[in-house]
Amino acid sequence: MNATIAMITLRGLFGRRRFLLLFVLPVLLVALTAFAASSDVPAIEWSGTLLDALGLGAVVPLMALLVGIGVLGNEIDDGTIAHILAKPLARGEIIQAKLLVAVGASALVVVPAMFLVGELAEGPSLAFGLAVGSLLAVIVYSAIFVAISIVSSRPMIIALGYVVLWEGFLGNFVGGTRMLSVRHYALSLADSVSGSDLLTKQVSLPVSLVLAGVITVGATLLAVDRLRSYQLAGETG
Amino acid sequence: MSVDVSGVTRWYGNVVAVNDVTMTLPPGVTGLLGPNGAGKTTLLHMIAGFLPPSRGTITAAGQRTWRNPDLYKVLGLVTEKEAVHGFLTGEQFVVASARLHRLPEPERAAARALDLVELADPRKRKLSTYSKGMRQRARLAAALVHDPQVLLLDEPFNGLDPRQRMQMMTLLHDLGNRGRTVLFSSHILEEVEQVSGTVQVMVAGRLAASGDYRTIRRLMTNRPHVFAIDSSDNRRLAAVLIGDPSVRGVSLGEDGLEVSASDFGTFTRVLPGIVRREGLRLRRLRPADESLESVFSYLVGAK
Numbered sequence: 346m347n348a349t350i351a352m353i354t355l356r357g358l359f360g361r362r363r364f365l366l367l368f369v370l371p372v373l374l375v376a377l378t379a380f381a382a383s384s385d386v387p388a389i390e391w392s393g394t395l396l397d398a399l400g401l402g403a404v405v406p407l408m409a410l411l412v413g414i415g416v417l418g419n420e421i422d423d424g425t426i427a428h429i430l431a432k433p434l435a436r437g438e439i440i441q442a443k444l445l446v447a448v449g450a451s452a453l454v455v456v457p458a459m460f461l462v463g464e465l466a467e468g469p470s471l472a473f474g475l476a477v478g479s480l481l482a483v484i485v486y487s488a489i490f491v492a493i494s495i496v497s498s499r500p501m502i503i504a505l506g507y508v509v510l511w512e513g514f515l516g517n518f519v520g521g522t523r524m525l526s527v528r529h530y531a532l533s534l535a536d537s538v539s540g541s542d543l544l545t546k547q548v549s550l551p552v553s554l555v556l557a558g559v560i561t562v563g564a565t566l567l568a569v570d571r572l573r574s575y576q577l578a579g580e581t582g
Numbered sequence: 583m584s585v586d587v588s589g590v591t592r593w594y595g596n597v598v599a600v601n602d603v604t605m606t607l608p609p610g611v612t613g614l615l616g617p618n619g620a621g622k623t624t625l626l627h628m629i630a631g632f633l634p635p636s637r638g639t640i641t642a643a644g645q646r647t648w649r650n651p652d653l654y655k656v657l658g659l660v661t662e663k664e665a666v667h668g669f670l671t672g673e674q675f676v677v678a679s680a681r682l683h684r685l686p687e688p689e690r691a692a693a694r695a696l697d698l699v700e701l702a703d704p705r706k707r708k709l710s711t712y713s714k715g716m717r718q719r720a721r722l723a724a725a726l727v728h729d730p731q732v733l734l735l736d737e738p739f740n741g742l743d744p745r746q747r748m749q750m751m752t753l754l755h756d757l758g759n760r761g762r763t764v765l766f767s768s769h770i771l772e773e774v775e776q777v778s779g780t781v782q783v784m785v786a787g788r789l790a791a792s793g794d795y796r797t798i799r800r801l802m803t804n805r806p807h808v809f810a811i812d813s814s815d816n817r818r819l820a821a822v823l824i825g826d827p828s829v830r831g832v833s834l835g836e837d838g839l840e841v842s843a844s845d846f847g848t849f850t851r852v853l854p855g856i857v858r859r860e861g862l863r864l865r866r867l868r869p870a871d872e873s874l875e876s877v878f879s880y881l882v883g884a885k
Contacts (some may be wrong), residue, residue, distance in 0.1 A: 349681040350629055360669040424665035428724060431630070432682040433655045573649050577632035577661065 350442040370404045371458035382465045392543035405482045406508045412451045413490025418500045436572040447487040474539025482531035485557045488564040492550045495571045530557045584763035590638030599624040601787035610759035613774030614767040616784035622767040630659040643731045659727035662736035668710030670722045679724035695723040714741035753779045756780040807846045812838035812866040
């Protein structure tokens with residue numbers, strides 16, 4: 346990995362006060378779960394909402410979105426990307442460093458939060474399942490959001506639209522889209538690993554893993570190719 | 583040649599930004615002169631590999647430029663946009679650049695580059711605390727840390743104070759004298775005059791003139807001039823002026839005369855005599871087309 350790019354990316358990410366916002370949602374999720382677990386309501390009543398819909402469906406993708414766009418989209422937005430691109434570096438090397446930082450930073454926040462949620466809801470096996478499932482989601486999402494950063498000039502809007510409409514909404518109502526939903530891959534992996542009754546996978550594990558791999562690789566290759574063709578816009582003629 | 587641009591055209595939708603430009607740049611400093619919107623930045627970005635030509639070919643130091651990151655081993659670019667990673671210090675920024683170039687001794691190369699642009703003292707300060715001129719020089723240091731054969735600079739004198747401007751000019755001169763190919767853009771004649779002997783003039787996407795600065799300067803001063811004149815009797819003055827060989831045309835308007843003179847020097851010498859002889863009084867005399875754009879468009883016509 347290119348340590349210099351990773352260093353600049355990390356500092357760019359953590360240097361913004363916005364980064365503190367990243368911790369709000371996971372903390373909220375853990376607090377809500379702790380509150381629900383301490384009540385008399387059985388876990389099966391609220392696990393679908395908290396673990397799946399709110400956890401895997403909202404907190405995980407939103408964290409990956411903020412970080413994924415932060416590692417590349419911000420540099421494209423303010424033009425500093427030109428300093429990194431005007432170097433004799435294979436574009437794959439740049440994307441690799443960005444992606445590793447994105448996955449690392451998102452996982453740092455998301456995986457422990459989901460582990461805690463699982464622990465509070467049921468116990469260690471669910472905790473482990475959700476940790477592994479959310480890690481898978483973070484990897485696939487990061488690849489998608491890094492790619493969106495460079496493909497679109499309005500990455501935030503496109504990415505939010507994708508998370509809310511595709512992952513959050515369509516996946517619940519239109520059966521076919523589940524096959525192409527990162528949230529369902531994560532759910533499938535978490536369910537298979539934990540064997541918990543609180544989770545119900547709707548896509549089989551092998552299909553989930555293969556499709557997750559295909560999407561990750563595809564999005565990464567797309568990002569590398571688009572970065573190779575990156576065009577600088579002039580302010581004047 | 584270090585940079586070869588051959589039949590290059592670039593359009594955005596229906597708009598032609600660069601129109602069939604051919605130029606070869608030898609080692610030394612060349613100024614790319616033209617008014618805003620002439621296509622200078624577009625051309626620089628194409629040479630720097632940040633934009634594909636719609637038509638034509640470009641090579642820099644013998645390499646194609648589009649989709650070829652290896653180009654940056656021998657090419658440095660200072661863009662007009664002054665964005666920097668503000669959280670880095672000047673030193674960290676240039677060292678990072680040296681590392682990304684995989685230079686054997688990044689710290690030493692960075693120290694040399696910072697010295698060259700006179701940023702050795704504030705090198706421990708964050709870029710976000712730098713003035714515009716300092717940031718400009720920091721970006722220059724990052725662009726020449728690997729001592730590139732070809733250096734491209736987009737409006738490098740913008741935002742510099744007179745002293746920094748002189749220093750930047752000296753620096754570019756030195757690079758040119760050491761056999762580097764330096765191409766910088768500017769919309770200010772005097773900047774180009776002081777830095778480079780060779781000039782490429784762009785107007786409205788086309789190469790309007792190229793070559794030695796003095797030749798172009800002469801073209802610019804000997805061109806026809808238009809004057810707005812108001813006198814005590816405009817009609818009579820018009821009648822007399824049209825008889826003088828230095829005058830090509832006169833039109834009589836509501837607020838005076840518009841006189842187009844074929845030669846700036848002759849006309850301004852002849853006019854006072856004519857006015858006195860006819861017993862007229864001049865109320866107003868001013869050149870009507872001294873904007874840079876009109877100078878440039880004259881050059882396009884003169885080509």
